[in-house]
Amino acid sequence: MRVGLFVTCLVDAMRPRIGFASLRLLEAAGCQVVVPENQTCCGQPGYNSGDRETAKTLALKLLDEFETCDYVVAPSGSCAGMIRVHYPDLFRDDPTVLNRISLLAQRTYELADFLVNVVKFDAAPGHFAGTLTYHDSCSGLRELGIRDQPRALLATMPGVTVKEMAEATTCCGFGGAFAVKFGELSTRMADNKCRHIEAAGVDAIVAGDLGCLLNIEGRLRRRGNHTTQVLHIAEVLAGNEGDD
Amino acid sequence: MSARERILARIGTAIGNHDAEIDAYLVEHPRGPAPALRDNLITHFRERALQLSSDVIEVAHPGEIPAQVAHYLAERGLPPRGACWPVVGSLPWGEANLEIAVRGANSQDMVGITGTFCAIAETGTLMMLSGPETPPSNSLLPETHIAILNTRRIVASMEDAWDLLRKEHKAPPRAVNFISGPSRTADIEQTVTLGAHGPYRVLIILVNA
Amino acid sequence: MQVSSIHFKRSVTEKLNDEKLQNALSRLQTRFVEGRAAVIGEIADFEETRTAAAAIRDRVLKNLDQWLLHFEQQAIARGALVHWAESGADVNRIVTEIATLHNVRRVAKSKSMVTEECGLNEALEHAGVEVVETDLGEYILQLAHEAPSHIVAPVVHKNKEDIADLFAEKHQLPRKTGIPELCREAREILRPAFLAADMGISGANFLIAETGSALIVTNEGNGRLVTTLPRVHVAITGIEKVVPTLEDVTTLLRLLPRSATGQSITNYVSMLTGTKDAADHDGPEHFHIILVDNGRSSLLGGDMQSMLRCIRCGACMNHCPVYQNIGGHAYGWVYPGPMGSILTPTFVGLENAPDLPNASTLCGACGVVCPVKIPLPDLLRQLREKQMSLGLKSWQEKLALKLWGWMARRPAVYAMVIKITVRILHFAGGKERMLHHLPGASGWTAGRDMPAPQGKTFRELYRQRKLS
Structure with missing residues (x-):
């Protein structure tokens, strides 16, 4: 195909x-x-x-x-x-x-x-080892019904442990232009998300949308968190082959 | 042109030509989807009423009611006096040392006693119809409301209750009140507190006749 | 009510830094959001019920004039008087005239958001009529001279300490601290007000065309008291609140309290039809129903029509991450949250509430919880389109959008511009690969870093790989 x-x-x-x-x-x-x-x-x-x-x-x-x-x-x-x-x-x-x-x-x-x-794919070649939490990005979740699919894929990876965080389905505050137009509000929403990520005590936060990830990573680092990895689901599933 | 005509004209213009089938719809009055009940009506009603903080007592004969009421009031340190609807006025209240006046309640009454038109199992709700013999004040003003309910008058849903109303009365009375437990408020810190402006407690006496 | 939506942004800053408000809002989330989630499971097919409810509301709107006329006819047949009000000023005039007609000195009022639109209390007080709000939350706000911040839980922004202080000051009674004691005190203060009132004013959650009835849902019982004790009852509600039949209102009642407060049913559902009979012990002798337009008919037939399905449950604001962080006052008028962000600009003018349609990430949470399936995110987006076509957007935003659109249509130009931009930003990110400042995007970088780009675009790298 x-x-x-x-x-x-x-x-x-x-x-x-x-x-x-x-x-x-x-x-x-x-x-x-x-x-x-x-x-x-x-x-x-x-x-x-x-x-x-x-x-x-x-x-x-x-x-x-x-x-x-x-x-x-x-x-x-x-x-x-x-x-x-x-x-x-x-x-x-x-x-x-x-x-x-x-x-x-x-x-x-x-x-x-x-x-x-x-394609009923279940052989993710990635080799991530550690705990991670999945943030449900809004459009994927509410427009396309994406919730179980990424979790099912992550469950096929032997080294991965998924820990659910509180309010995983609440918006991170990105919202495109919203993040700049209503920066303060957007930052607060991102901050709430970061608190839940940190409370989950995971090695990485994973999501399916780069906009959310940039927002979350930007806020995590500004909060002084330089350890929690911020990864796209594709990166976790495929592993990193020197694409940098 | 009056405000009425102007509003109706604006609506008419906005919605354009329509083919109103209002009368046919009113005759048909179709039901929407309703949840199925797991248990029988009485069990379901009692379970839901208790969840809504109503108290529920069952008796086999109406004659047992006064003693049960006296016990309920005494247990809570409530006065053995109140006002009741005529329909339950002939019960032997005096034999249980209760002073129950047959009249509409006023704001001094601590106990109001009523019958019940019917009850809805789905939500544990009492349905009361107003009328000269069934004044709403008795279920509203006193701090304790005692409702007597024949178990044969428990229906599954509010839709069934409306059908019963349509069957037994030509039109709804001035007030139809659905009561689901004691009055409550959660306005302060979203903390549920029983006894806002209406009764602090509702006792439902189920008569298994 | 005065419209202050123009100050939205300034207000947001204030609300985000109000610690007490922030604590209060977190309670709302636990009680209402978790409460709703727990009770919708009682209905096996909740989605089917939502679809049915939306269809009922659409059926009404399709023939709104016919249903209103049928309602009016039935209500009059039962002895009610029906008034039509085009504006808030009309409402105030009609109620004042009714008060004069029946020689009314004191009014006991239960909660009505429509009368907040009109500023009815001020108008009545100006006419020498004393008005007491009897819903506990509204009563507290009346004492504090504040506006509601939520359509269902109007006083959500205050904590019990605030209320204890307020009661001690206004009631001149020893300060209570427990919530049950505060409620008991309000009950005892307000009971005489119910008994002394000549007139009761209520809203109506629904008007039932079949029977000519007004239906009110309350938990406190104040709705029952104001419609039972005073000799005059005035019910005031929007023209869109009519529903055809008793069965239809039942379907809506399965959704309203569940969506609003997470209750299967409210404590009281009262359906009021006509006036008392001579033999009745209680009930009003005069029943007036005021049907209020105040901008509603302008939504009919347009792209905002589905907003008229709204049954005022508040689920959209309870689930809105923006509302959850700023509360209701920032929205600047009667209705906050997503429904308010649509109603306010629609009723008071887009130019008076320019931020509201944009103050949403379009996360969609409101749309999926709405019991009558109003496509709230789509309506917000349509208001943004309206702002664009009416020239109400800033020139900077318009320029940025046009430039992006122009570039995105020209792949070669686009590739070049992006390639240069990501190189610059990559180097600006330094070893840390993080940008702390970004010209033109201080809204982002004031509170967040911006992770720097990798340095080359996907398309560049992809082409390189294909060639190698």
Whole structure:
């Protein structure tokens, strides 16, 4: 099966190793992975800020780039949710595009969801050893129903112990532009998350969205915590092969 | 144009042409989804009523009620006096050394005694209908409310209670009150405290007739 | 009520640093959030019930005029008088006229958020009528001259020490410290107010078209007292609160208390129809029902219509991580939390509450708990779109969005700009790989670091690998 990897703009710019980890996982699962090289952004920043027109333009661009793939997979619940849930809404009044975009939306998955529910993958090659806690990123959880999938994958790794933290499903305060516009509020929300992470007493905090991870890591370090690792689920599952 | 006409006109314009099937819907009055009960009605009712902090006593014959009431009041240091609805006025209250006046309660009464139109097992709730013979004050003003309930009048759901109301009365009375335990408030620090403005305690006497 | 939503940001800072408020808010989370989670399990198919409830509310809105007319007809047939109010000022005028008509000196009032919209208490007091709020929380706020900070638990922002001090000062009685003693004191102070009141004012959680009834849910019993003892009862509620049948209201009652306070049912559910008969021992002789528009009809037929499904349970604010951290006062009007962030700009104007639609991470928690399935995050997003189309966004934000959009459509330009940016930020991050300051993003870096980028983009590295 031909799987298009949408690495997301944030992973592309900030943490390419998450993109490579995703690539390795998909290949390990037997997928033929294509990475359209002109991909940029799914349009979510504009969409969530009220700029619907820009979001539509970027949605059409993504549609052109990925339409020939059997599946589209993104290492992000938020970007996958944008495509799966919100793209059809963008074109609700445009029947010709709506049909195409809906077909693409139905074939779009967040990485952990895809690995568990589509390719039934259970042989994560990663070698993480230690305790970790999983933060349920909002869009993945509430738009795509991603909760058990990453935990199921982590449970297949012999060295990993998952410890649930309090309020794992509460927002970390990232929210894209919200984190800058309402910095103080966003910082408090991140701080609450950090307290729960620290109370769980784990070696690493893991999530499926880089936005949350940057927010959490930024707050943990500012709090003076330089020990808790902050990792994307793909990094844990795939292990690190010198992608830095 | 009056405010009424202007509001209705605005609504009419906003919702556009509609094909109202109001009468048909009212005739049909369909039920929504309702939870199934695990136990029989009486068991379920008693369990839920206790969860809501009501007290529940069962008696086999109405004649046992006065002694049970006297015992309940004495145990709690409450005065053996109160006001009751006519429907339970003929019980031998005096034999149990209780002074129960047959009238609507006032703010001085410490004990109010009522019957019950019916009760709802799903939530442990009493349904009371107002009327000249069934004044709501008796379940509201005194600090102790005692409700006498025939177990045959326990229905599964509020929907069943409405059907009973429709069957036995042409229209709802001025006040239909559903009572689920003693009055309470959680306004201060979200801490539940019994006895806000209504009764501090509700005793339900189940009569297994 | 005065609108102060324009000061949202300033207020947020204040609330985040109010330690007492922060403690109070954590209680709300435990009681209401955990309470709800515990009782929704009693209903085997909670989702099915939510869907049914949303359908009931939509059925009403689709034919709102017809249902209101049917309600009015039934209510009048039973002896109630029905008034229609277009605005808050109308409500105040109508109630004052009713008070004058019946020679009313004293009013006992149970909780009504609609009357907060109107500022009814001030209007009545101006007309020489004494008003006592009888819901414990509202009574405390009336003594303290404060506004509610939650639609269900209005005094959630105060602790028992505050209330003990307030009661000691206002009641001139020895200071109590236990919560039961404080409640008992309020009961004893307020009971005479119920008995002396000439008129009771209540809201109505629902109006039932089938029977022409007003239905009120309360726990304290004050709702029953104000609708039973005074000779005049005035029920004031929004035009959207009508529901067709007794069965429909039952479905909604399975959700309202569970969503609001985590109760299977409230202590009292009172359905009031018409006036007392001559032979009745109690009940009002006059029953007035005021149907309030005050901006509601403007939501019909538009993209905010689903907001009119709202049954005012407060679950959206209880579960909102923003509300949980700042409480209700920061929102600056009657309704806080996600529902308030939609109602306030809609009722008082987007320009008067520009921050509210944006003060959300769109985390979706509100949408999944809403008992009538209002797509709250989508409505917030639509208000943001409205801000954009009305030119209410700052030029900086508009420029940033347009620039991003322009770049993202041009992969070559995009690749170049991102490549340069991540190089610079990578080096700025130093050995620590952490940025402590970021120009233009001080909102982020004031309280957080920004992890530095790895230095090369995924697309660069991917191309290199393919070539090697």
